[in-house]
Amino acid sequence: MTAGSxxxxxxVVVLQGRQALQPGELFLTTVTNVPLxxxxxWIATRSADPAKFTHxxxxxxxxxxxxxxxxxxxxxxxxxxxxxxxxxxxxxxxxLLTILLGKACALTLPAACSGVASFLxxxxxxxxxxxxxxxxxxxxxxxxxxxxxxITAFLFTPLLALTRxxxxxxxxxxxxxxxxxxxxxxxxALPPAVAWVARLLPAPWAMDAALAAASPAGDPAxxxxxxxxxxxxxAAYLAATAWLFTLVERRLRVTxxxxxx
Amino acid sequence: MLxxxxxxxxxxxxxxxxxxxxxxxxxxxxLRPALMVVLFALAGRYxxxxxxxxxxAVGRIAYSIYWVHIASLTQSFYFERIGGTAPLLFASSxxxxxxxxxxxxxxxxxxxxxxxxxxxxxxxxxPFDAVAVGWPAVVVTVLVLSAASVGFGLCAxxxxxxxxxxxxxxxxxxxxxxALTGSVxxxxxxxxPLAVLATALPLTHGVGALRAAFEGAPLPDIAPLLAAxxxxxxxxxxxxxxxxxxxxxxxxxxGTLDRAAA
Amino acid sequence: xxxxxxxxxxxxxxxxxxxxxxxGKETVALADLxxxxxxxxxxxxxxxxxxxxxxxxxxxxxxxxxxxxxACVLGHDVVREAAKVRRDIGLVLGGDRGLYGRLSxxxxxxxxxxxxxxxxxxxxxxxxxxxxxxxxADRAGTLVEQYSRGMKQxxxxxxxxLTDPQVIFLDEPTIGIDPxxxxxxxxxxxxxxxxxxxxxxxxxxxxxxxxxxxxxxIIDKGRLVxxxxxxxxxxxxxxxxxxxxxLSAPRRGLADELRRLQGVERxxxxxxxxxxxxxxxxxxxxxxxxxxxxxxxxxxxxxxxxREPTLEEAYISLLR
Numbered sequence: 001m002t003a004g005s006x007x008x009x010x011x012v013v014v015l016q017g018r019q020a021l022q023p024g025e026l027f028l029t030t031v032t033n034v035p036l037x038x039x040x041x042w043i044a045t046r047s048a049d050p051a052k053f054t055h056x057x058x059x060x061x062x063x064x065x066x067x068x069x070x071x072x073x074x075x076x077x078x079x080x081x082x083x084x085x086x087x088x089x090x091x092x093x094x095x096l097l098t099i100l101l102g103k104a105c106a107l108t109l110p111a112a113c114s115g116v117a118s119f120l121x122x123x124x125x126x127x128x129x130x131x132x133x134x135x136x137x138x139x140x141x142x143x144x145x146x147x148x149x150x151i152t153a154f155l156f157t158p159l160l161a162l163t164r165x166x167x168x169x170x171x172x173x174x175x176x177x178x179x180x181x182x183x184x185x186x187x188x189a190l191p192p193a194v195a196w197v198a199r200l201l202p203a204p205w206a207m208d209a210a211l212a213a214a215s216p217a218g219d220p221a222x223x224x225x226x227x228x229x230x231x232x233x234x235a236a237y238l239a240a241t242a243w244l245f246t247l248v249e250r251r252l253r254v255t256x257x258x259x260x261x
Numbered sequence: 262m263l264x265x266x267x268x269x270x271x272x273x274x275x276x277x278x279x280x281x282x283x284x285x286x287x288x289x290x291x292l293r294p295a296l297m298v299v300l301f302a303l304a305g306r307y308x309x310x311x312x313x314x315x316x317x318a319v320g321r322i323a324y325s326i327y328w329v330h331i332a333s334l335t336q337s338f339y340f341e342r343i344g345g346t347a348p349l350l351f352a353s354s355x356x357x358x359x360x361x362x363x364x365x366x367x368x369x370x371x372x373x374x375x376x377x378x379x380x381x382x383x384x385x386x387x388p389f390d391a392v393a394v395g396w397p398a399v400v401v402t403v404l405v406l407s408a409a410s411v412g413f414g415l416c417a418x419x420x421x422x423x424x425x426x427x428x429x430x431x432x433x434x435x436x437x438x439x440a441l442t443g444s445v446x447x448x449x450x451x452x453x454p455l456a457v458l459a460t461a462l463p464l465t466h467g468v469g470a471l472r473a474a475f476e477g478a479p480l481p482d483i484a485p486l487l488a489a490x491x492x493x494x495x496x497x498x499x500x501x502x503x504x505x506x507x508x509x510x511x512x513x514x515x516g517t518l519d520r521a522a523a
Numbered sequence: 524x525x526x527x528x529x530x531x532x533x534x535x536x537x538x539x540x541x542x543x544x545x546x547g548k549e550t551v552a553l554a555d556l557x558x559x560x561x562x563x564x565x566x567x568x569x570x571x572x573x574x575x576x577x578x579x580x581x582x583x584x585x586x587x588x589x590x591x592x593x594a595c596v597l598g599h600d601v602v603r604e605a606a607k608v609r610r611d612i613g614l615v616l617g618g619d620r621g622l623y624g625r626l627s628x629x630x631x632x633x634x635x636x637x638x639x640x641x642x643x644x645x646x647x648x649x650x651x652x653x654x655x656x657x658x659x660a661d662r663a664g665t666l667v668e669q670y671s672r673g674m675k676q677x678x679x680x681x682x683x684x685l686t687d688p689q690v691i692f693l694d695e696p697t698i699g700i701d702p703x704x705x706x707x708x709x710x711x712x713x714x715x716x717x718x719x720x721x722x723x724x725x726x727x728x729x730x731x732x733x734x735x736x737x738x739x740x741i742i743d744k745g746r747l748v749x750x751x752x753x754x755x756x757x758x759x760x761x762x763x764x765x766x767x768x769x770l771s772a773p774r775r776g777l778a779d780e781l782r783r784l785q786g787v788e789r790x791x792x793x794x795x796x797x798x799x800x801x802x803x804x805x806x807x808x809x810x811x812x813x814x815x816x817x818x819x820x821x822x823x824x825x826x827x828x829x830r831e832p833t834l835e836e837a838y839i840s841l842l843r
Contacts, residue, residue, distance in 0.1 A: 004640030011637030019625045028429055035436030039445040043301075043317065046309040056308075084620035087586055088682070091609050092638035099638065168285025175296035184300065185307035191386065253588045253605075256538065256581070 001098070008094040012102025017109050020072070029110040030117045033064040037118035040184050041125035050131050051215035057122045057130035058142060058210065059183035061115035062203065066149050066177050069111035071170045073104040074156035077248065081161075090252065097245040104154045130214070137213035137223060144230050145206035149181065151234045151241075152201060158244035162251065182207045202233035262359070269355075269363035277337035277344075278368070289332075294325040294375045295382030301445070302386040311387060318383035319475050320444035323468040325379040326372045326406045330414030331435050333368050338418035339427035347422075351509050361502050365415040372407025389475065398474035398483055405487045406467045409494025413463040416501030423508045443468050463497060466490040526598060528690055528721035529560040529583060533592035536578050536745075552578040553745040555592070560738070562689075565712055565722045567736035567753075569729070571842060575745040576725040580692050583723070584614050596690055613688035615679050617696055624668035628659060628678050631667060632685060639686050646685075653681040656711065673704035680708065684715075691715060693724045697731060709735060729835035739834070741841055748841050753834050761837035763788070766803040766815050769825040773799040780818055786811065798825060804836070 001009075037060040044056035077100060080086040089099050123129060132138045160169060180190070180197050182204035187195055198204045209226030212218035251257075275281060280289045298321045305313035341347050350360065383389070421430035439445065441455055442464040448456050459465045470486035536553040553575040560566045568576045581587040583594055585605040593600065599607040622631050629650065636646035654660045657677040667675065676696065683691055693712075697705035712735050715722055726732055732739050733753045741749040741756070749756050770777075781790045781803055788804045805811045816827045832840065 002640070007643070008637045008640065011634050015623070015626060015630055015634045018630070019623055022625060028432060032432050032436075035440045038440055039301075040304060042446050042450075043304050043308050043313075046305070046313055047307075052308055056304075082620075083623075084616065084618060085623070087581075087584075087616060088614065088621060088635065089638065090586060091584055091612065091614050092635070093606075093609065093640045094638045164284075168280055168282070168287070168289040172288030172292045172296070175293045175300070179296050179300050179303070184304040189303055189307040253586065256587050 016106035141210035148202035274367035298382035334414035334418035412494035412498030535591035613683035615683035763840035
């Protein structure tokens with residue numbers, strides 16, 4: 001990535017972030033996931049195992065990032081088209097992938113606010129703080145889980161633009177992600193017939209590593225494989241996203257629109 | 262008048278319901294409720310046990326009916342406002358009550374459909390004892406919940422119309438109904454004032470009726486709960502209509518009818 | 524002979540739409556367009572809606588690939604060397620969108636400067652320069668969503684000039700702008716060509732093309748109908764002759780009488796102060812002045828003049 005592209009990426013993050021962080025919308029985004037987080041917290045308090053509460057407490061942050069971020073990130077390309085800034089992005093010197101990656105990063109800032117609010121809701125409803133045994137390893141694993149969620153959501157930016165997926169598709173993808181990303185329970189809690197789906201996502205692997213680091217009874221042997229699997233999948237998802245962006249640009253230049261055929 | 266009503270119902274349903282296109286209807290109305298039931302059931306099983314999973318699954322089935330009507334009707338009213346057709350409606354001699362009711366009734370059928378989808382999701386994760394379930398009572402409860410939630414949805418739609426924001430209205434109302442009506446947290450586990458508030462909210466009585474029906478309660482036993490649920494739904498519908506008329510009067514005075522979203 | 528700034532050879536663009544029965548329906552947006560635009564000139568592209576003007580601009584600005592033919596901008600092929608083309612072009616699409624409403628004008632320009640890899644110091648300098656050029660320096664700090672239509676258009680132009688491009692595409696730059704604002708924007712164009720830049724302008728306003736363009740191309744249904752300087756279009760390509768009859772007072776029935784004259788295509792009436800002006804459109808090179816004078820008589824006739832058609836009249840005659 002050249003210095004120019006790096007500057008462009010930074011400019012996108014800063015300026016698109018300012019577009020996204022409007023007070024009214026920010027408040028709405030912040031509180032959007034609080035009811036769901038509060039319900040998850042209440043469910044978690046049915047268990048005597050503090051590790052399960054810890055899972056939910058941090059899982060709701062990622063849940064909020066996914067729920068609030070997916071639609072914004074996934075619709076970023078379509079938003080560029082509607083706002084008629086896509087042509088200007090295409091004719092600039094910065095690759096479309098870089099511009100949309102910056103936009104995705106910027107659009108998760110409001111989602112992060114929602115994550116914090118959701119975490120606080122869990123603490124209030126659960127009337128306790130989550131316990132973390134190995135904070136540094138946990139923090140690194142959690143950051144990896146966060147990045148995993150963002151990278152998974154980013155895949156949908158070109159994918160849904162190419163398939164013209166609308167609001168309905170986003171809602172279902174979001175729900176699939178809630179079920180399979182391991183926010184409220186580990187992938188091992190899924191029915192065996194579908195647990196393999198979760199193993200194709202990077203976030204559940206990173207969450208396994210994070211929770212192994214958080215819980216005193218956690219298995220440290222899960223941390224390294226969790227990291228390896230999450231990083232490998234993230235790399236694969238990014239490569240797929242980059243390839244999809246080349247398809248987007250090709251379709252735009254050949255057909256004149258994002259519509260197929 | 263019946264023809265007029267049917268035309269208004271059909272037109273507003275087709276023109277203002279964003280999810281009517283098959284590409285949105287299938288995922289949002291049929292798939293998403295099932296997935297959300299799966300999420301809650303699995304969370305319940307992970308935290309506690311199978312009984313908790315079933316308890317949450319039934320609560321979520323009932324909530325899904327309210328969710329789809331809150332979402333669809335806030336959309337419909339909101340898009341009327343920002344689409345620029347509200348002034349045309351208010352400049353007409355159309356009967357406002359007929360128009361208000363016509364917007365809601367076509368959405369009724371989505372309630373049972375969503376419930377069926379959610380039931381499939383529940384069945385996949387935490388199979389019920391089909392013999393023990395009071396199926397006639399379940400069916401009637403779903404039909405009553407659908408009717409009551411249309412009334413509540415009309416009220417939610419009127420709120421979205423008033424505040425000129427679909428997302429604000431939908432998120433706030435759906436969140437309130439999720440948190441305080443017993444679909445997840447039992448009403449008697451709520452703090453005192455909230456427990457009192459819950460009895461005046463929709464879904465509270467209906468979710469109790471549905472849980473009883475799944476446990477085999479006969480219809481006469483749950484009839485009082487269903488009557489209360491229906492009455493609350495109608496009351497909210499009437500309140501929504503009053504709000505709708507107030508918005509029209511206020512917009513005439515202040516000239517805000519054409520103003521875009523707040 | 525200097526190398527052209529823009530050159531098209533047999534440029535074509537068609538779209539294929541799949542029908543419900545599985546077949547295909549082809550729509551030709553552009554067919555066999557060949558142009559040569561010299562550097563430092565203003566080239567006007569005229570035509571009705573759907574003629575292919577925007578398609579041409581999109582191909583030349585690398586947003587669309589042609590389905591036939593070739594085009595080069597500043598010597599670079601628009602398909603194979605798109606990145607090189609993009610470095611030296613500015614695109615002004617105009618309209619209410621295409622800007623970030625919640626950012627100020629200055630921040631919008633800063634963003635696009637970064638997208639185009641301008642170093643920060645150069646970006647600041649260029650932003651100040653282009654804001655000054657379009658007269659927006661004092662409003663740059665205001666949020667774009669508070670701008671009027673004309674201000675947004677100025678900002679579009681400022682953004683198009685940000686990278687100091689050699690070729691500028693102006694797609695209907697004055698549409699929807701008040702007359703004073705529009706004239707101020709038009710006054711920019713000679714300033715650009717004075718710097719050696721090439722401007723390709725699409726417009727519906729014939730007087731604008733007449734005023735600004737060194738060369739004009741008229742396209743219709745994707746095909747080139749006329750090409751030349753505005754004067755050439757009026758004189759050589761026009762399919763209409765124009766006779767203006769000025770009367771001291773309106774005369775009922777005279778317009779209908781003139782319409783009934785054999786060969787007269789149409790007659791329009793307008794007021795010119797206290798006078799009435801009847802404009803008679805005839806085939807070109809036809810001697811109709813005598814017939815018109817005979818029909819009008821001698822009383823109340825101020826003048827009967829055969830004049831050259833305006834660019835708009837020539838354009839209409841070509842496309843009818």
